[in-house]
Amino acid sequence: MLFNSLGFLYGFLPSIYLVFWRFAGKTQRWMTLAIGGYVFYSFWNYKFLVLMLFSTGVSYLAGLALLRWQDPGLRRWCVAGSVGADLAVLGFFKYGNFMAGNINAVTSWLGGRASLPILDIVLPVGISFYTFHTITYVIDAYRGAITPTRNLFKYAAYVSMFPQLVAGPIVRYRQIEQDFENVDRAHETANADTGWSFFVVGLVEKVLIADTIASIIDPALARYSELSTVDAWLCVVGFAYQVYFDFAGYSDMAVGLGHLFGFRIPQNFNSPYKSTDIADMWRRWHISLSSFFRDYVYIPLGGSRGGRLLTYRNLMLTMLLCGLWHGASWIYVTFGAYQGVLLILTSTFRGTWERLPLAARRIGTFGVWVVGLAIFRSSGFPMAGAMFQKMFTWHAGTAVVGGTVLVGMLTVAAGIAHFGPNSFEMHHRWSPGWVGAIAIVFGLCLFMLYGSRPAPYLYFQF
Amino acid sequence: MGRERTHRPVWRLGRVIPCLLAVVFLVDIVSRVPSIDPLTFRAWEALSRNRPPGAAFEPNRHYVNPWAYGDLASFGNLPELRQYRTEVFTTDALGFRNPPHVLGGEVNAILLGDSFAVGSGVSDDETLSSRLTRLTGCVVYNAGSDQGRVVPNEVLALARRLNMRNRLVMRLYAEDAAVPPMPTRRERVLWELEARMPARLRALIGRLRGLVAVGPLRVLSGRAVKALEDDKILPNRYAGYVVNATLDNGDPMLFQASEVNNFYRRREVRLDYWKWLRDTLRPARFDLLVVLVPSKYTVYRPFLVDHRPGPGAGADYLDRLERDLRTAGIPVLNLTPFLSAEAARYLQHDRYLYLLDDIHWDPRGIALAAEAIREQWPLADAPCSTTLSRAVEKP
Numbered sequence: 001m002l003f004n005s006l007g008f009l010y011g012f013l014p015s016i017y018l019v020f021w022r023f024a025g026k027t028q029r030w031m032t033l034a035i036g037g038y039v040f041y042s043f044w045n046y047k048f049l050v051l052m053l054f055s056t057g058v059s060y061l062a063g064l065a066l067l068r069w070q071d072p073g074l075r076r077w078c079v080a081g082s083v084g085a086d087l088a089v090l091g092f093f094k095y096g097n098f099m100a101g102n103i104n105a106v107t108s109w110l111g112g113r114a115s116l117p118i119l120d121i122v123l124p125v126g127i128s129f130y131t132f133h134t135i136t137y138v139i140d141a142y143r144g145a146i147t148p149t150r151n152l153f154k155y156a157a158y159v160s161m162f163p164q165l166v167a168g169p170i171v172r173y174r175q176i177e178q179d180f181e182n183v184d185r186a187h188e189t190a191n192a193d194t195g196w197s198f199f200v201v202g203l204v205e206k207v208l209i210a211d212t213i214a215s216i217i218d219p220a221l222a223r224y225s226e227l228s229t230v231d232a233w234l235c236v237v238g239f240a241y242q243v244y245f246d247f248a249g250y251s252d253m254a255v256g257l258g259h260l261f262g263f264r265i266p267q268n269f270n271s272p273y274k275s276t277d278i279a280d281m282w283r284r285w286h287i288s289l290s291s292f293f294r295d296y297v298y299i300p301l302g303g304s305r306g307g308r309l310l311t312y313r314n315l316m317l318t319m320l321l322c323g324l325w326h327g328a329s330w331i332y333v334t335f336g337a338y339q340g341v342l343l344i345l346t347s348t349f350r351g352t353w354e355r356l357p358l359a360a361r362r363i364g365t366f367g368v369w370v371v372g373l374a375i376f377r378s379s380g381f382p383m384a385g386a387m388f389q390k391m392f393t394w395h396a397g398t399a400v401v402g403g404t405v406l407v408g409m410l411t412v413a414a415g416i417a418h419f420g421p422n423s424f425e426m427h428h429r430w431s432p433g434w435v436g437a438i439a440i441v442f443g444l445c446l447f448m449l450y451g452s453r454p455a456p457y458l459y460f461q462f
Numbered sequence: 463m464g465r466e467r468t469h470r471p472v473w474r475l476g477r478v479i480p481c482l483l484a485v486v487f488l489v490d491i492v493s494r495v496p497s498i499d500p501l502t503f504r505a506w507e508a509l510s511r512n513r514p515p516g517a518a519f520e521p522n523r524h525y526v527n528p529w530a531y532g533d534l535a536s537f538g539n540l541p542e543l544r545q546y547r548t549e550v551f552t553t554d555a556l557g558f559r560n561p562p563h564v565l566g567g568e569v570n571a572i573l574l575g576d577s578f579a580v581g582s583g584v585s586d587d588e589t590l591s592s593r594l595t596r597l598t599g600c601v602v603y604n605a606g607s608d609q610g611r612v613v614p615n616e617v618l619a620l621a622r623r624l625n626m627r628n629r630l631v632m633r634l635y636a637e638d639a640a641v642p643p644m645p646t647r648r649e650r651v652l653w654e655l656e657a658r659m660p661a662r663l664r665a666l667i668g669r670l671r672g673l674v675a676v677g678p679l680r681v682l683s684g685r686a687v688k689a690l691e692d693d694k695i696l697p698n699r700y701a702g703y704v705v706n707a708t709l710d711n712g713d714p715m716l717f718q719a720s721e722v723n724n725f726y727r728r729r730e731v732r733l734d735y736w737k738w739l740r741d742t743l744r745p746a747r748f749d750l751l752v753v754l755v756p757s758k759y760t761v762y763r764p765f766l767v768d769h770r771p772g773p774g775a776g777a778d779y780l781d782r783l784e785r786d787l788r789t790a791g792i793p794v795l796n797l798t799p800f801l802s803a804e805a806a807r808y809l810q811h812d813r814y815l816y817l818l819d820d821i822h823w824d825p826r827g828i829a830l831a832a833e834a835i836r837e838q839w840p841l842a843d844a845p846c847s848t849t850l851s852r853a854v855e856k857p
Contacts, residue, residue, distance in 0.1 A: 010487050192476025200479060212696075219697040401697040432473035439478050446486055451683035 001043035003199075003253045004206055006449055012040060013257075016162070020261055026184045030153040033261065037160025041126070044166070048124035051089060056159045058085045059134035063148030063155070066141045079142045083135050090131045093123055098328030126166030128325060132292060133159050136172045139296060146174045154180055163257035167250055169268040169288035179263045186262025195259030197428040200442050202252030207445045209416075210246035213238045213409050216402040221377065224386055228397030232390035236374045238406055240366075241413035243373065244273065247286065252423045267424045273417040276361040277353060278342040281369060293322050311347065316340035326376075331384065335376045342368055362418070486679075493678045501681045504530045505551030506582055510608070511676050514668035515656040516616065517557025518580065518607035521665070525551040532583060532819030534716035538704030539688045543714055545819045550585040556623060559589065559604045569624045570600035572617060575634030578755050579606030581828065583817050588825035590634070593832035606634070618746055619657050629748045632835070633739065637757040637780050637798075638721040638821075642735040708767045711809065715766075715818050721757045725774035731782045733790055740792055752787055753835060754780045755823070756798040758816040761805045795838045797831055804830050 001008050016036040023029050038049055062082035069075055091099075100116035107115070137158075141148040149155050158180060164171050179186075217238040220231060227235065251268035258265035272284035282290045298318040304311040316337070323336020346353065353361065374391065378384035389395075400406060430438060502508040504527065509519040530549035535541065554560040559580050573579050573591045581589030581604070591604035605620055617631055635642075645653070656664065691698045705717045740750045760777065784796040805815050808826065815827030823831065 009483060189476060192480075193474050196475040196479040200475070215691070215696055215699060219699065401693050402695060405695060430475060432471070435473045435475055435478050438475060439482055442479055442482060443486070446483075447683050448687065450677075450680050451685075451687035 001040060003250070003257070004203060004445075004449060007043075009446075009449075012036075012043075012162075016040075017260060021188050024184060026181075027151070027153055029183045030151065030157040030180070033157035033161055034153050037157065037162045037165055040162040041160065041165060044125045045122070048127075051093075051124055051127065052130055052160060055086055055089065055131055055134050056156050058082050059138050059159075060152060060155045062138045063141050064150065066138070067148050067150070075142055079138055082138045086131045086135055090127055093121055093127055095324075095328045097121060129168045129170060130159055130165060132170045132289075133164075133173075136170070136292065136296065140172065140174060146177065161258075161263070163254040163261075163263075164265060167247075167254075168286075169251055169254060169265060170292050171265055171288065175266050176263055183262055191259045191262055194428045195256045197426070197430065197438075198252050198256030198259060198423055200256075200438055200445075201423045201426070202249040202254075202256060203445045204441055205245040205249030205252060207249075207448050208441075209409065209413055210242045210244075210249060211448070213242040213245075213406065213413065216400060216406045216409075217242065220400045224383055224390070226398050227390050227395070228399070229390055229393070229395045231397060231400045231403070232387060232395070234400060234403065234406060234410070236370055236377070236387065236391065238410060239377045240273075240370045240373050241410060241417060243376075244269070244417060245413060248422075255423070267422075269422060270424070271417070271422045273366055274362060275365045275369075276358065277346045277350075277365055278339065278368065279346050281365055282339070282343070289322070289325070293318050293325075297321055312344045315343045315347070319343060329380075331375060331378055331380060334381075334384075335372060338372050338375060342372070366418075490677050490679045494673045494676070498676060498678055498681065499525065499527075501678055502527070503536050504533065504583065505549050506533075506577070506580075507676075509551060509553060512665075512668045512672035514557060514661075514664035515659065516619075516653070516664060517668070518605070519553045519557050519559065520668065520672075521553055521555050521557040522562070523551075523553045525549070530583070532716070532817050533821055534704045534718060535819035537700060537718075538706070538716065539691060539698050539700040540704070540706065540716070540819075543706070543716060543819050545817065547583075548585065549583070550587075552586050556620070559586070559606065560591070561586065564601060564603060565624070567625065568601060569603045569626050571602045571630040571632055572605050572620065572624075572626075573602050573632045573634065574617065575606045575632075575753075576608060576636055576639055577606070578636045578822055579604065579634040581606070581822075583820045583822045584825050584828060588828060590828050590832055590835075593829055594835060597832055597836050602632070616653065616657075617743065617748070621746070621748070629746070630751065631743055631748050632751045632753055634753045634755055635783075636755045637760060638718065638724055641729075641732050642739075644735055644738060709762065709809070710765050710767060711812055713812070713818065715758075715762060715814075715816075716820075717759045717762075718821050721759045721821070724757070724776050724779075725759050725763065726776060728775040729779045731779070731786050733786055736787060736792055737790060750792060752792055752794040753831075754784055754794065754796040754798065755831070756780060756801055758821060758823075760798065761802050761816065764802075765806070765809055795835060797834055800834045801827065801830065 001012060016032065016039075020029055020032045020036075023032060038052070041052060042049055059082050062078050065078045066075055069078065097118050100118055104115050104118075107113070137146070137148070137155075140146045149158075158173055158176065217235045220227060220235050221239075224232070224235075248269040255265045255267075266288065268287050270284040270287060272281050275281035275284055298314055301314040301317060302310055303314060306314075317340075319336040319340035320333055321336070323332045323334070323339065326332040326335070356364070371391075374387045375384050378387060390397075497508075498511060499508045505525045508525055508527075509523050512520040514521070526548070528548045529546050531544035531546050535544040551559065552561060554562050554565050556565065571594075573594070579590060581591075586592060589604060591602040591606075594600075594602040603620075603624060605617070621629070659667075688700070690696050691700070693701065703719055705719055705722050707715055707717060709715050736752065743750055760780075763774075780796055780798050784794050787794040801815055808815060813826065815823055815830060817824045
């Protein structure tokens, strides 16, 4: 079930909203959220509820053990066991076939005959996100950053809270623990205005901007070999805005839904296209993921504490893993490597770069980001190679159908992304005139939802 | 001392957006109550909306649309290729496409199958059952439905409700239909339950299902979005569902993309369904005749300007199926050679056997198929009481 679907807007959301606010007690509200999250998830595939239940159960028990055990050795084993179990499930479902395929390829290349079976595995939606929720919980408990909860419903509600369940943001327990604790004191109407404001902003970003751009560039990219140089650039730049408004829109809807239930989900996109270098970009883009990799991979590897070469190694390893997180494919690993190289170059030439005018740095940062997205959007290396060839050598070709609308949409999208305020910079207190205008735009979104099948979010596949 | 009241503005998002959602939802619900006939481009959608369980369509309906057009032109969002025609579609009290009086008289054969059997795209007097009835003088009951519902239980249940003189079942199988699946135990139980339901309850279920499934708001907004997706303002995302090909004479002809793909994909012939169908009908003394209908692409591919070279891996699917059915002792008539030859002959006069903008055959194709069926199994030569087994014994 998607946030941008009529079933969600007319069925699930009103139901859980009414039940949630009908209850006054903490435990009742935690239970409502936990059960609601499981119901929400079951609309995709109820069989995978077992995985979420397993991940929740293991990390909950690990939290209880960490509360009780003070012996460092035991605590380490506890964390290793819990995180290992989580990663094993994630690894099997997300990377099992990828690893088997690569082992088979290498074995065959070496002249061997071993062949691991390629299984018919369906990737459970959201597994990368809720697994990271549980991992951060256990590690933070181990580090003493949080006090694990003894209440199973509270913890289950945290893992399965539907606004953040299937595509993030990866909200850490410490970021939202206070809201869980005060859930019985949350005020319905006080949160509703802000919540709906965030939600409508997100819906507009997703339905009107991202989906419209996608409707033009997706058919064009499906025939990428026919693209001209201009159209190849239009498509890649279009994808840059599509992926931004798609995921930022989803995140804003998640934040809005969180507000409707009294939760302040943290910001996930802080105007990334205003970045002045790639490091800045990663501080602003998918903040919950990049900060996860910073805090749980880069810093434990040594961060920037071990000299230049070690820092470069850590940056590269972190970005390779970040790339791999996006999908079990070498194309994503390549995307991660590209970002790693850019971060190393940024670190090396920071002084020179910072002497450039602000506009040049922003344009340059956006430019290299767009080039990286050409890799990210490609279905494989042949497509990536063809796209680069199209982009960097002159090619004539057929024009993109809907090119005029695309240019118009890109102009609007660029204006908002590069110059406009992001949703957290808005005050969300609208005058009656603005409320009317927002209602009209929301009505337009509803019209689009009625007229076409809701488009899934790009980040669901990750 | 009264309670202190805080005034919150009415025009705030927390109130306006939920109210707007509620209003649109209510409009959506209310708009589902009246008939959707004016919003439909052909009979199929209008009459299958409120289909009760066990029926093919809404019973006792008479639908007339002077501006009906083909499903492929609709699916592919190609308004410029629509071929407008009048479609008259009548259903009987049991929810099948027959004139109401058929139920009161004697029936000699039951025609089963999918939309080809129903006669999608043509009017009542042009369907295969109507043609066969006229040609042979024996009443053929049209029990065509969507493909998943052609099961012996229903035939037997239907036969109990009809005044059957003969016990013949003709099962039309269109080339592009999926290999009919064997019903699961759960499905059989559900069908049993459906068959035992009172008619009123089934009608109510059909009505409720129609209310839930189809909403005019969705239809209207879908049309508006499709109008924008005209390959000029926005790309036509539906274009991939159909193949727009050109015939040797320059006329455009639409094909379903899946039927084109089927032609180039080797399909496995499975007989389990057919044997099960025969074996289930046999104890009730029903004879089975399988009629194989080629796809439009199979028939017209040789006459396309830019058809893919080489024989398709799936081109001989119906031939293999015919051979295997014969080997299994199941009477079968493959219309492929006949319709292919006739299509070539008629094309010289710019006339067709299939609708240009639709998957299905046209009145001419149906008439020719009826002739072929009559020739292969001469109903007209034998009294309607003759069963198939006796007829095929004839030299």
